[in-house]
Amino acid sequence: MSIVTVRAAGLAAALVFSAGVAEAEMTASQSNDPTAMMGENMARLLGVERRALKAVDDRRIKRLTTRKADRRSGGVPRYDAAWLAAQPAARGGDEWQCLTEALYFEARGESVAGQFAVAEVILNRVASPAYPDSVCGVIRQGTGKRYQCQFSYTCDGRAEVIREPAAYQRMGKIARVMLDGAPRALTSGATHYHTKAVQPRWANVFPRTATIGVHHFYRQPGAQVAQN
Numbered sequence: 001m002s003i004v005t006v007r008a009a010g011l012a013a014a015l016v017f018s019a020g021v022a023e024a025e026m027t028a029s030q031s032n033d034p035t036a037m038m039g040e041n042m043a044r045l046l047g048v049e050r051r052a053l054k055a056v057d058d059r060r061i062k063r064l065t066t067r068k069a070d071r072r073s074g075g076v077p078r079y080d081a082a083w084l085a086a087q088p089a090a091r092g093g094d095e096w097q098c099l100t101e102a103l104y105f106e107a108r109g110e111s112v113a114g115q116f117a118v119a120e121v122i123l124n125r126v127a128s129p130a131y132p133d134s135v136c137g138v139i140r141q142g143t144g145k146r147y148q149c150q151f152s153y154t155c156d157g158r159a160e161v162i163r164e165p166a167a168y169q170r171m172g173k174i175a176r177v178m179l180d181g182a183p184r185a186l187t188s189g190a191t192h193y194h195t196k197a198v199q200p201r202w203a204n205v206f207p208r209t210a211t212i213g214v215h216h217f218y219r220q221p222g223a224q225v226a227q228n
Helices: 003-031 034-054 058-070 081-085 094-107 112-126 135-139 165-179
Strands: 192-195 208-212 215-218
Touching: 081 112, 081 165, 094 112, 094 135, 094 165, 112 135, 112 165, 112 192, 112 208, 112 215
Parallel strands: none
Antiparallel strands: 192 215, 208 215
C-alpha cells in the first residue's frame, strides 16, 4: 500500500470519527435544549393552572372577570348629603331596584354613611359563598316565612309602599354607586347588622366590625368575603 493510500484511509477514518462525535454532540445538545425544557415546564404550569381553575366556583370566576371590569364610577364616595345630591339621577335593572328598595326600607332614616354601610352588608353577602350570589337573592332569602327572613321588611306582613320619593331617589344613587364598584370600606367585611335597640343571640358570637348611626355591624365567623 502506498503512502498516499494510507494517508487517504487515515483521513477517511478521521472524518468518520469526527462525524460520529459531531452527531453525538448534536444529540446531546438537543436533549439538553433549554427551549425544549422551557416548553415542558410551561406545559406543566398550564396544566396546574387548568386544574386550579376547574376547582374554582364558576360564579366566583364570573365575578372576578366581569363585575370588577364593569366599574363605571371608579371613585371613592364621600359619605355626606352634599356629595350624594351632586350625583346624577340613577337607574338600573333588577339588581339595582332590589338594592334601592332594601336601602329605602332598611336605612332611609340613617346617615349617608349608615346607608352605604347597609349596602356594603348586602354586597358582602353576595360576595360570600355562604349566601345567594345575587343582590335580589340575598335580600329575598327566607322571604315568605314570617319573621324568618334576612331583611325584616320582606316578611313583616306589611305592604312595601314607597311614600318618600325623594328618599327613594337618594337610595337609588347609593345603590348605583355601590353596584358600579365603589369600595366597601366602612364595615370591614360585615355580613350582619342590627339596631342598637335589639340584641340578637348571634351578636354575642359574631365579631363586631363597626358602629354607624343606630346600627352595629358584624362579620359572620369564618365567612369569606371577596373585597372589591
